[in-house]
Amino acid sequence: MSGAGALLVAGTTSDAGKSVLTAGICRWLSRQGVKVAPFKAQNMSLNSMVTADGAEIGRAQYMQAQAARTEPKAIMNPVLLKPGSDRRSQVVLLGRPIAEVDALEYGAHKERLRAVVAESLAELRAEYDVVICEGAGSPAEINLRAGDLANMGLARAADLPVIVVGDIDRGGVFASLFGTVALLEPADQALVAGFVINKFRGAAELLAPGLDQLQALTGRPTLGVLPWRLGLYLDSEDTLALDAPRPDARAPYGDQTLRIAVVRFPRISNFTDLDALACEPGVVVRYAASPGDLADADLVVLPGTRATVADLAWLRETGMADEITRRAAEERPVLGICGGFQMLARRIDDDVESATGGAEGLGLLPASVFFADDKTLGRPNGRGYGEPVTAYEIHHGIVDVEGGEPFLDGCRLGAVYGTVWHGAMENDGFRRGFLADIARRAGRDFTPAPDVSFAALREQTLDALGDLVEEHLDTGALWRLIENGAPAGLPVVPPGGAPETSLGTTTDK
Template sequence: MNRATNDGDAPALLIAGTTSDAGKSVITAGVCRWLARQGVKVAPFKAQNMSLNSVVTPDGAEIGRAQAMQAAACGIEPSAAMNPVLLKPGGNRSSQVVVRGRPIGEADAVSYQDYKERLRGIAVEALAELRSSHDVVICEGAGSPAEINLRAGDIANMGLARAAGLPVLVVGDIDRGGVFAALHGTLALLEPEDQALVAGFLINKFRGAPELLEPGLDMLRGLTGRPVMGVLPWLDGLWLDVEDSLGLGADRGAPRPPVGSQTLRVAVVRLPRISNFTDIDALSVEPGVDVRFVTAPHELADADLVILPGSRATVADLSWLRERGLADVIARRAAQGRPVLGICGGYQMLARAIHDDVESGAGEVAGLGLLPARVVFAADKTLGRPVGAAYGERVSAYEIHHGVISVDHETEAEPFLDGCRLGAVWGTTWHGALENDGFRRAFLADVAGRAGRAFVCAPDTDFAAERAARLDALGDLVEQNVDTDALWRLIETGAPAGLPVVPPAGPRWGA
C-alpha cells in the first residue's frame, strides 16, 4: 500500500464512538500510525474538540493535545487545520471558543448554537485543506453521533460525515459493559441518511474469551447488516496525551522500580478545571517516580513534591484549594522547605496577587503568596513555543495563558525558565518542560535533595522514544486486530451502497 499524493480530494474516514472515552482518540492514532508505516501521507482531523488539554503548533495555533499526538503518529507536525474548533470549558458554565487556533469569544451551551452554521463551514474547509495535501485523512468524532437532541447543529459527527461524504466506523467500549446495545442503539437512533454512511463497528478494550464474544458479533451483524471490523484487546500503558480528565482514571500501573533504594513521591492536585495535565506524563515514565492525583489535604502528607498544574479557571480553582484546606497545607510545606511546583495556572495561584477582569471577572484576588509575583490577566491569549535553559539544560516548551506574570526581582527569588524559584517553590508558565530529559532529571535531583530522599535518576530515560514506542504499539494494535484490508477498502471507496436501515425503538423519523 503506497500511494502518491492526491491531486484532488484524498479519501477520508470518520471514527465515531458510542460514548466519550470509548477509544476514538487512540484508535484514530493507531490507524494513522498503521497508514504512515505503509508509506501513506496521512493526517488526523477533529472538527470540534472539547478539551482542556491543548498544545501550540509551530505556526502559533492552539489545538487539542490529542490531535497533536495523532499528528506525531502520522510523523508530521500539527497544524490548526487538524482541529479547527476547540472548546475549553471554564468556571462559569461556558467555554472559550477557539477557531483555527485563536480564541474568538466565550459561549454557553445555548449561545454556542449561534456559532454552529459558521463553524460548520470552517470545519468543512479545514478538512478539504487537509484532503488536498495528503493521501488520506482520518477523522475523529466527538462524544457520540447519537446525541439526537444536538443533531441539527452537529459539525463533528454525522453532520460532518454527511457534508463531506465520509464513511463511518463506530467504536464501542466493551469494558464498560453493554457494548452490543450501545452499538445497535447508536445506529438505530440515526436518521436513514446518516445510517447509510455507517459501514461497520470496532469493539475496544476487550479482555475476555474470544469464543464467548463471537455469537454476539454474529448477532450484531445479523441485526444491523454491518460487520465488526475489529476487536481490539485491552492494552495497558496507553494513557499518554489523553484528551480530557476522564483519562485521569486510566491505569498507569505501579511506578517503575527505582534505580536506587528509594522512590520519589509526587502528588498532583486534581483541580476541578485542571488543564494540560499531560505535563505530568514525563514524570510517570521515570523509574522510581510515583505520581498520584489528589484532592484531599491528607494525601499531600508523604509527598516529596506537590504540583499545582494548569487550570482553565485559575481564580475559581484557587478558591477550591482554600475551601478544601489544600492551600493551608501547601503553604505549610513551603514554609518547611518542602518542594512545590506550579505550572501555568498553578504558578499564578502561587503569586501574591491576581488581577482578573478577563477569565473570572473577579478583579483583585489574593494569591497564595508563596512566590514574589503578581498576575494580571490580559484580553489577548499568549501562545508560543519558547526555548530556554535551566540547570544548564536546554528546555523547549509551549505556553498558553491569559495571565501575565511580573516577578519582583528585588527579592531573593531566582529565575526559573520564564518564572522564578524562591526556596523550594518553583513557578513557570511553560508547559511540556518536563518532557526535556536532561532538565527533568536535574530538576528531580534538586527536588530529591531538598526532600531528603535518596532518589537516583535513571540516566537514560528518553521520553520522546517512550511516546514513539506507545504510538507504535497503537499501530500494532490496529494492524493485528482489525481487518485492515476491509479498512483500506472502506477508506478508498466509502461506505458500500445498500446498507440496511435499522428501525428506531420508537416513532421518530417524521413522526
C-alpha cells in the same frame, strides 16, 4: 492511491478510544507510505498544544499528527472549545480565541464555524492522500444533531464512511453499539459501516457469539477487537482518563521511590505535563483531591487550569491550600505550572478569565499576576539545570516576577517553584536535574535513570498503537472504506421498543 480518501472514527461515548484508534490508524497508514493527516472538526478539551506557527489546537490532534509523521496544523482542529465553567467556554478558531460563550450563544457562531470546518477538511483532503477524522463525544447525542459539526453532520457533509468504537471495559458495549446506530436517522445510518470494540480482555470465543448477533441485528460487521493495553492513554482530551488505571512505578515503592501528588483541579488543563514525570522509573504520580492525598508526597504539583481564580477558591475550600502553605514553610517542594504558578503568587488581577476582579494568591512566590485580553501562545526555549529546554505556553495571565531565583521563565523561592511553561519536563536532561533537586530537598534516596528518553517512549507507544491496528483490525476492510466510502445498501436499524405502528400513540383511556 488515487484521489483523497477519508474515514470518520466515532465513539459510543467520550473516552471510548476514538483518539487512540485515530492515532493508531494514522501510524499504520504512515507505515504503508501513505501521506495521512488527522482531523477533528470540533474538540472540547482543556488539553491543548501550540503548533510551530503559534496556533492552539487540541493536544490529541497534535499527538495524532505525530503518529502520522506530519507537521501539526491549525486546520487539523479548526474549532477548539475550552470550558471555563459548567456553562461557558472559550471558542478557539483556527488556533486563535474569538469569543467566550455559553451554549446558547455558541449557536450564533455555528454557520461561520461550519464553513471553516468544511474549508479545513477540504484543504487537508487536497494536500494528503488520506484524512482520518475523529468524532466528538457520541454521534447519538440526538439533542445536538441539528447543529452537529464533528460527527454525523460532518460525515453527511463530506460523505465520510464511519466506524463506531465502543469500550467493552465499561460494560454494555453491545447495547451501546446497537443503540448508537438505532438512534440515528436513516441518512446518517447509511454512512455507518462497522464497529470496533476496544479494551477487550478475556476469552475471544465468549465474545464471538455477541459479534455475530450484533451483525445480524445491524447488518454491519465488527472490523476488529482491540485488546486491553495498560498505558495507551496518550494525550487524552478528557479528565475521564485520569480515573483509568495507570502503570505502577517500575521500582519498588520504598525509600528509593519519588512520590508526586498532582492537585486535580475541577478545571485542570494540560495534565499531560505530568506524563514525562510518570515515565521515570521509580517515580509515582497520583492525583489529589483532599489534604490527605498530599501528606506523604515528596513533590506537590499545582498544574494548569482554565479557571485560575475559581480553582484557587476550590483549593482553599478543600483545605489543600493550607496544606500547601504548611509544606512551603517546612521547605517541602511545591511546583506550580501556568495557572498553578499564578495561584502561588501574591495577587491575581483578573477581569478576563473570571471577570471577578481577582483574588489574593497563596503568597508563596514573590510575583503578581494580571490577566491580559490577548492570549499568549508560543514555543519558548531556555535553559535549566544546565540543560536546554523547549516548551510551549498558553495563557492570558501575565506573571510579574518580583524576586526569588530564576526558574525557567518564572522563579523559585526556597522549595517552591513556578513557571508558565508547559512541556518543560519532556526535556530529558532538565527533567533529570529537576527530579534530582526534588529528591535532595525531600531527603529521598532517589537518582533519575540516565537513559530514559521521553520522546523515544512516545514513539514506542505510537508504534504500539499502529501494531494494534495492524494485528487486530480488518485492515483490508479499512482500506476499502477509505478508498470507496460506505457500502451501498446498508440496512436501516429501527429503534428498539414498541412496534412502529404504535409509536406516538397512547393506550390510556
